[in-house]
Amino acid sequence: MDAKQAHESPALCRAFLFLSTQFSPTVASGGVKHLRRFGWDRKNDALVFSLKGNIPVRVSWTFAIPVVLPFLHEWSARPKAALIHTSIFAALFFVSVFLHELAHAWAARRQGIGTDRIELYLFGGLAYFRRGATSPYGWAWIAFAGPLANILLAAFFAASYYLIARPLAPVEADSLFSAPPPMPITYLAWTLWVGALLNGVLAILNILPAYPLDGGMIAGHLLAQRFGEGRAARIVGFCGVVLSILRFAVILPAAVAGILLWLPPSFKPNWRALRGTGRKKTGSRREAAKAAGDEVEWRGKGGWPVNQGVERQDD
Numbered sequence: 001m002d003a004k005q006a007h008e009s010p011a012l013c014r015a016f017l018f019l020s021t022q023f024s025p026t027v028a029s030g031g032v033k034h035l036r037r038f039g040w041d042r043k044n045d046a047l048v049f050s051l052k053g054n055i056p057v058r059v060s061w062t063f064a065i066p067v068v069l070p071f072l073h074e075w076s077a078r079p080k081a082a083l084i085h086t087s088i089f090a091a092l093f094f095v096s097v098f099l100h101e102l103a104h105a106w107a108a109r110r111q112g113i114g115t116d117r118i119e120l121y122l123f124g125g126l127a128y129f130r131r132g133a134t135s136p137y138g139w140a141w142i143a144f145a146g147p148l149a150n151i152l153l154a155a156f157f158a159a160s161y162y163l164i165a166r167p168l169a170p171v172e173a174d175s176l177f178s179a180p181p182p183m184p185i186t187y188l189a190w191t192l193w194v195g196a197l198l199n200g201v202l203a204i205l206n207i208l209p210a211y212p213l214d215g216g217m218i219a220g221h222l223l224a225q226r227f228g229e230g231r232a233a234r235i236v237g238f239c240g241v242v243l244s245i246l247r248f249a250v251i252l253p254a255a256v257a258g259i260l261l262w263l264p265p266s267f268k269p270n271w272r273a274l275r276g277t278g279r280k281k282t283g284s285r286r287e288a289a290k291a292a293g294d295e296v297e298w299r300g301k302g303g304w305p306v307n308q309g310v311e312r313q314d315d
Helices: 061-077 079-110 136-165 187-206 214-227 229-246 248-256 267-275 285-294
Strands: 035-041 046-051 055-060 115-121 124-129 311-314
Touching: 055 061, 055 079, 061 079, 061 115, 079 115, 079 124, 079 136, 079 187, 136 187, 136 214, 214 229, 229 248, 229 267
Parallel strands: 055 115
Antiparallel strands: 035 046, 046 055, 115 124, 124 311
């Protein structure tokens, strides 16, 4: 699955993927070598660890739900294979979402904005930033960094699958949308194939012009230069409302086939943005546009929504 400015409006709500201090030079240089703190946060029911540089990362128990759902049907038929597939998918999902959020943090640091924490939860991830200012294009770049990371990961897995596992079987033009890609036989091939597919889907979903996705923040920041923040938020909200309805064209057929999926964007934050309303009476279009992002901040125990006065970036 954004955030901007000092009071919890999203600079790029996208945000699946938690505390304070500066961005780690280790992460900035492309490495995540040292984890400093590791343990279970009973208050929030989350696994907590810290990157070097004291950037806390909190992984909610709800992060496991989208990992298990796609394999529920397989668990009843082939439990051993389901266990292996679920474990592989869990590792791929964690790496993909986590690197997505790290890319947001890296881009923010390049703009002179520190990272407060990273959270991984039911609907993806959130990167929270310290107060800072940059241009609308700077915020758009921070937003785009996450999907870009998934694009690069998808290319890496696809190239590895082609070179290491086996070439993709050709798909006839008339069956491109009626038949799934060929299922790999070995676990190595399956891992690379799913890695490419997962990151491709994450990149596409996150670039959609809707709240709380990265694409919504990119569109909002760029459109605001021409139409103003209030009207830009309503334009993105309209696109989000349409997309939130169209997503059921994928969710329902998948459910019939025995695959339980949840896809963004959500209807409510986009409807609020379209109407230009927030939970509090706002005195300006600027405040109304920011209020649209408030609804998508899901934090706290069990992933329930809690408001916090920090900037955030969704995955």
